[in-house]
Amino acid sequence: LKTLRSYFLRVYIYRLARDELNWTENLPCGLWDCNCEFRQTKGCCCVSSALMQLEEATMLSMLSISEDLHNLNQHIDAIAGGRNVAFTASLTSTPGCFGPFNKNVPIPYQNITLNQGHGYNSALGAFTVPRAGLYSFSYSTYSNMGVAGEHIYQKTQLVRDGQVVSSSWEDNREDSEDSATHTMLLKLHPGNQVYVELVLGRFLCGDTQGFNSFSGYLVYPMQDV
Template identity: 50%
Template sequence: MSYRLKSAPVSKNIFPCGHWDCKCAFYSQRGCCCANTELQQVEDHIFVRMMDLSARISQLGDSILEVIGGTRVAFTASMSSRTKCLGPLTRNNPIPYDIISLNQGGGYNPALGIFTAPRSGVYSFSFSVYSKLGVPGKRMYYKARLMRNGEVVASTREDNREDSEDSSSQSVLLSLQQGGQVYVELLSGRQLCGNVKSLNSFTGFLIYPTLDD
């Protein structure tokens, strides 16, 4: 006599599905996703996060533009050839570079010969000094200094009777707060003569801005 063991019927509710569509997964066509609800929720969450990140990136871009906005600061000025001789002066005085070929940001004042920083940052400055006496054996005697807020940063000088024509130049990088002033001054008792082709010049530009302390 033989016996056949009958398997117990499988209950459709044997799987702890939670929110999963187990009926779809186990009793429908292959490829049906049993976690469709959860995946939709994940997709919605990712979308919300992406929108939030997009808004944050936009805000960061606005902040960067606020920091670097208006950074086009640059100037080039030279002494007019009409000035045959500047000096000797009774006191130190800014050199009047009155021919302006560039003044982005409006920082350079030709009436004063002074550059005032429109904003805080690191700047590059350079100046060239030229003098021609035209008379051999006459003493060439000049000294020009680059000044930052009244303090000497760089200088160039000449004092001899051997050269009737000479030139020199200096270039520096300076950190300036907004409103800081830079200029080139000719010292008292010195002179610059024979200026031609704008060889006496003063230039500067903002390399990058910085935040005020």
């Protein structure tokens, strides 16, 4: 009776596992073999070989599933962690004027209030893209000449790897102060650099409250842009 129970248990386990793994092979000796089961119980051939094969196949399948889960978790972590990319910085207090210069100069926004992902470098005044995705950038340009009738002469532009993608300018004597803000969406690759530069011959004056600012963040990552 004990031998029969053992046999039926092995057959049940085999059938269960075979159904789970779509096992297509037949059992050696058939599903029932009295000669094998009752006369050669110590070395019965009925299901032992098939169960060993099934055990090996099950182990390989579990290892494959475990590897797939590990890769999936890494992918999820990369996406979730990659979303934490954002920065905002402003020009330090400038009671005088920044500029003019004899060439275009990146504006060094050195007052950093946020730099998640460490993509913004205040020494360069530039944001270096850490991963591919769609990014949003905003920059504000402000100048206060202090006296009515003074010439406001400013022009700034958003630049991606040396290519101008947006600009803001003012050239008049009617206002003593003026400002402008631009926002852009850009598809970017890792290593791309984005910055705001002051155009040659122009200047920004009288910003004592950090109104000249530059910020950006990752809207969502992309596999290929």
